[in-house]
Amino acid sequence: MVPGGLRCLVGGVEAAHDGERVPGATPRADVAVLGGGLAGLSVALAFARSGRRVIVLERDGPIGNGGADELFDDWERPGIPHFRQPHNFLGLGRRVLLDEAPDVLEAVLGLGAVENRQYELLPGDPESQDESFVSIFARRPVFEIALRRAVDDEANINVVTNTRVVDLAADHSSRGGSVRVTGARTGRGEEIEADLFVDALGRTSPVVSWLVSLRARPPLERRTECGLxxxxxxxxxxxxxxxxxxxxxxxxxxxxxxxxxxxxxxxxxxxxxxxxxxxxxxxxxxxxxxxxxxxxxxxxxxxxxxxxxxxxxxxxxxxxxxxxLQNVHRSLMVEGEPVAVGIQPIGDALCHTNPTFAYGASLSLHHGFTLARIAARTDDAPGIARAFDAAVGADAAARFDAVSAEDRDRLRLWQGEPIDVRDPSDSMALFLRLTASMDAAKDPGLFRAVARCVNLLDPPDAMEREEDLIERARKIASEGAPPSPLGPARAELLEVIAAE
Ligand SMILES: Cc1cc2nc3c(=O)[nH]c(=O)nc-3n(C[C@H](O)[C@H](O)[C@H](O)COP(=O)(O)OP(=O)(O)OC[C@H]3O[C@@H](n4cnc5c(N)ncnc54)[C@H](O)[C@@H]3O)c2cc1C
Known part of the structure; x- marks a missing residue:
C-alpha cells in the first residue's frame, strides 16, 4: 500500500488537487478505520504516524472540552454501551503505549491516571522483567480522552463524526476467490474508498454479515456466554x-x-x-x-x-x-486463506472476552500498532491478512478458548457443583484465578508467573504448562488456612436487602 495521490471520492465529489481538502468532501485515504473506539483510535494513530492518510468513520459526536471529571460526566458515547463501565488497563497496553506512543501515556497520566507498580509487592531482588508489571488506573473515558486528543492532533487523520457505516462495497475478482473490500457506505449514502479498511466497530460489529451478503465465504464467528x-x-x-x-x-x-x-x-x-x-x-x-x-x-x-x-x-x-455479556471471536482466515481481503477486524471486532479479565483495551492497542507495522512492510492485501493472522490470530483464538473455559467452570461452581478451587485437577482455570493468584505475593516465582499472565505478557496457557509452579501454588494453598467467606450467605443477603 503505497501512499498515492489524493483522489477524493466521497459522495461522488472529486478533489481538484492532490492534498487539497474540498469543502463537503473527504480526501481518499490510504486507510479507512470503521469505528473510533480504543481499537479504531489506536490503529488510526499507528498508521498516521507511519505516514499514511487515515479516515476514521465514527457514529458518535466529537469530544468536547474539559478535563477528566467533566468529560466523564458529559461525553456522550451511545455507540459504546460500556463506556462508563469500570476498566483496568493492563501491563501489555501500557507497554504498547510506552514503546509506540509515549506521549499518549504521558497524557493519560497528566489527566490524573495512576501507574500501578505491581512489582513493588515483590519480595527479594528485582529482575529486569519486573518493569513490565505496571498497569494503569483510569476511568475508561479518561484513557480514551488522551488517545482521542492525540488522534485529533494528527494532520494525517480525518475523524468524521456523526457518521454511521452501514455496509461495505466489494470487488469479487481478486485472486484466490476472496472478496476484496473496496468501499464503506455511510448512512448518508456516501461511499468511502481506501486501500485498507479496518473493522474497529467493536463487539457487535456487523462486518461478518456484510461480507456474507457480499457473497464471501462465511467468516468464522464463535460466541459463548460469560454468564454475568x-x-x-x-x-x-x-x-x-x-x-x-x-x-x-x-x-x-x-x-x-x-x-x-x-x-x-x-x-x-x-x-x-x-x-x-x-x-x-x-x-x-x-x-x-x-x-x-x-x-x-x-x-x-x-x-x-x-x-x-x-x-x-x-x-x-x-x-x-x-x-x-458474551465472549466473541471472529476471523476472516478460514482454513488458512482469507475469505476477504482489504479489510481487517481488530480489537473487540476480532475478539471480545469476559470484561472481568480486562483484556480488551490492551489487545486493541496491540492489534492497532501490530497491523500498522505489518502494512508498513507489504502492500499485498492477502499478505497483510496472513501476516496479521500469524501475529495475533492464534493469540485471539487462544484467549477466547481460555476465557470461555473459565466462564464455563465458574458457572458450574455457581450452579452448585462441588468444585474445589484449591485443587487444580478439579478446575485448573478456577485454581489459577481464585487460589494461585490470591497467594501470588507469598512466592516471587509465583508472583512473576501470575503477573505475566494477568498483564497479557504470556500466552494464556503458560502457567498451567509449568508443572513445578502449579505444585508450589497447590502446596502454598494447602499450608494456608482455608479461606473464610468473603460475604454473607445468599439467604442472609436477601434479608439484609429486604430490611432496607
Ligand atoms: C462491561 C465491560 C467492562 C470492560 N472492562 C474492561 C477492562 O477493565 N479492561 C479492558 O481492557 N477492557 C475492558 N472491556 C473491554 C473494552 O472496553 C473493549 O475491549 C474496548 O472497548 C474495545 O475497543 P473497540 O474499539 O474494539 O470497541 P468499542 O470501544 O466498542 O468501539 C467501537 C466504536 O465503533 C463505533 N461504531 C459502532 N458502530 C458503528 C457504525 N456502524 N458506524 C460507525 N461507528 C460505529 C462506536 O461508536 C465506537 O466508537 C470491558 C468491556 C465491557 C463490556
Missing part, C-alpha cells in the same frame, strides 16, 4: 481518606461468594469503582440496580466497607447495569 450481569458504581474518596492497602496485583478486594462475585477497580483522581456480578439466572438479586439494595450488598462484604462506607467515599455515578 454487571452492576457498577463509581465513587471518590472523601478528602483526607487514604486508599485502603490491599496486597494484590490490582490493589483491591475481589472475590467470589458462591452465588455472586465482586471486584473493585482503582481509577484516576481518587476515584474507584465497584462491580457486583451475578449470573443470568439470579433473578432475586437483580434488585442490585437500585441504589439502596446495591449499597446494602456492598456494605455486607467486609472487605468492601473501607472503600464504600459513606464516611470513606461519595458515590459519583448511579448504579450502571450491564447484561448480555
Amino acid at each position: 450481569i454487571y452492576y457498577s458504581r463509581h465513587f471518590r474518596f472523601r478528602p483526607g481518606v487514604e486508599m485502603p492497602t490491599v496486597r494484590s496485583l490490582h490493589r483491591v478486594p475481589r472475590g467470589e461468594i458462591g452465588y455472586m462475585a465482586f471486584g473493585m477497580f482503582v481509577e484516576d483522581n481518587r476515584t474507584f469503582a465497584l462491580v457486583l456480578m451475578i449470573p443470568p439466572w439470579e433473578r432475586d438479586l437483580r434488585v442490585l440496580r437500585f441504589e439502596k439494595a446495591y449499597m446494602a450488598t456492598a456494605l455486607s462484604m467486609p472487605s468492601l466497607v473501607p472503600w464504600v462506607h459513606p464516611d470513606q467515599s461519595d458515590a459519583i455515578s448511579p448504579v450502571l447495569p450491564m447484561g448480555s
